[in-house]
Amino acid sequence: NAGVTQTPKFRILKIGQSMTLQCTQDMNHNYMYWYRQDPGMGLKLIYYSVGAGITDKGEVPNGYNVSRSTTEDFPLRLELAAPSQTSVYFCASSYVLQTDTQYFGPGTRLTVL
Amino acid sequence: KNEVEQSPQNLTAQEGEFITINCSYSVGISALHWLQQHPGGGIVSLFMLSSGKKKHGRLIATINIQEKHSSLHITASHPRDSAVYICAASTGNQFYFGTGTSLTVIP
Numbered sequence: 001n002a003g004v005t006q007t008p009k010f011r012i013l014k015i016g017q018s019m020t021l022q023c024t025q026d027m028n029h030n031y032m033y034w035y036r037q038d039p040g041m042g043l044k045l046i047y048y049s050v051g052a053g054i055t056d057k058g059e060v061p062n063g064y065n066v067s068r069s070t071t072e073d074f075p076l077r078l079e080l081a082a083p084s085q086t087s088v089y090f091c092a093s094s095y096v097l098q099t100d101t102q103y104f105g106p107g108t109r110l111t112v113l
Numbered sequence: 114k115n116e117v118e119q120s121p122q123n124l125t126a127q128e129g130e131f132i133t134i135n136c137s138y139s140v141g142i143s144a145l146h147w148l149q150q151h152p153g154g155g156i157v158s159l160f161m162l163s164s165g166k167k168k169h170g171r172l173i174a175t176i177n178i179q180e181k182h183s184s185l186h187i188t189a190s191h192p193r194d195s196a197v198y199i200c201a202a203s204t205g206n207q208f209y210f211g212t213g214t215s216l217t218v219i220p
Contacts, residue, residue, distance in 0.1 A: 033208075042117065042199070042210035059207060090156060102146070104156040 001026050006091050006105035013081040013112045021076040021108050023091030031094045032074040033058075033102065034066065036087040043090065049074055081112045116140045117202050119211035126218050132187040134214045136200030145183045147174050148199040150213065156199075159185070190218045 007022045025032065034046040045058030049068040063085055065077040074093075078085060091105040117138045126132050138145070147160040160167050160174040162183070167174050171190075176183040187194055197213040 040212065042115070042212045043201070043208075044210070045208050048206070056206060059209075088154065092156075101158045101161055103158065104148075107154050107156075 003027065004091055004093055004103050004105035006089075006108050008108060009106065010109045011111070013078075013110065015081060015083065015112060017081050018077070018079045019081070021078070021089055021091075021110075023074045023076065023105060024072050025074075025091075025093040025103070026072065027093060027095075027103065028071060029093035029095050029103075030071070031096065031100075032068065033092045033094075034064070034074070034076045035090045035092065036060065037090060037107075038087050046076065046089075078110075083112050086110060086112045115211070116209040117200055117211040119200050119214050121214060122212070123215045124217070126190050126216070128191060128218055128220050130190050130218075132190050132194075132216065132218075134185045134198050134200075134216070136183040136185070136211055138181050138183075138200075138202045138209070140202055140204045140209060142202045142204050144203045145176050146201040146203065146208075147183075147185050148201060150197040150199060152196065159198075187216075192218045192220050194218050
């Protein structure tokens with residue numbers, strides 16, 4: 001099993017550009033999550049999904065959109081990128097929402113200039 | 114005030130020392146998670162606990178629900194334990210993370 005994979009690993013965007021961060025898991029997990037990690041700060045939950053077709057906001061959803069058309073994939077869309085979105089983005093998945101081990105992807109380092 | 118607070122922020126230990134990292138939380142939890150973030154950035158889940166104590170190899174995690182406090186202990190520390198250790202509380206449909214404890218174990 002590859003676990004949780006993310007692409008790209010690194011990306012530089014200009015202000016106002018848009019992009020999609022890809023996340024795929026092959027563990028047949030129902031739950032998937034997107035987090036951002038800023039220097040010196042804890043991880044913050046952006047969006048999560050409890051299954052195909054169902055998504056919900058986390059703590060910091062503004063400026064992002066998600067979709068979950070399949071169990072395996074959970075892409076994160078940035079529209080009109082802003083410097084405040086410079087961060088490292090982690091995707092994760094788990095079998096159960098609250099009381100289960102989360103498996104993390106390797107992260108995407110995004111810089112918005 | 115953050116929902117999850119960790120201490121210390123930074124910790125340096127000699128190889129072989131017993132290490133304790135503390136986590137206090139202010140929210141009602143479904144579970145408390147301990148994560149390890151390697152120097153390269155990858156994150157691995159170490160423990161998930163809602164009561165009592167769990168042990169895996171040289172790592173032990175405990176939680177006191179009444180005091181809203183958890184500890185991560187590392188026995189016989191080794192340089193390969195050098196990493197950032199993150200505490201996270203899951204509650205409702207949210208996860209709250211501490212800012213991490215950066216551990217360096219010197220040979």
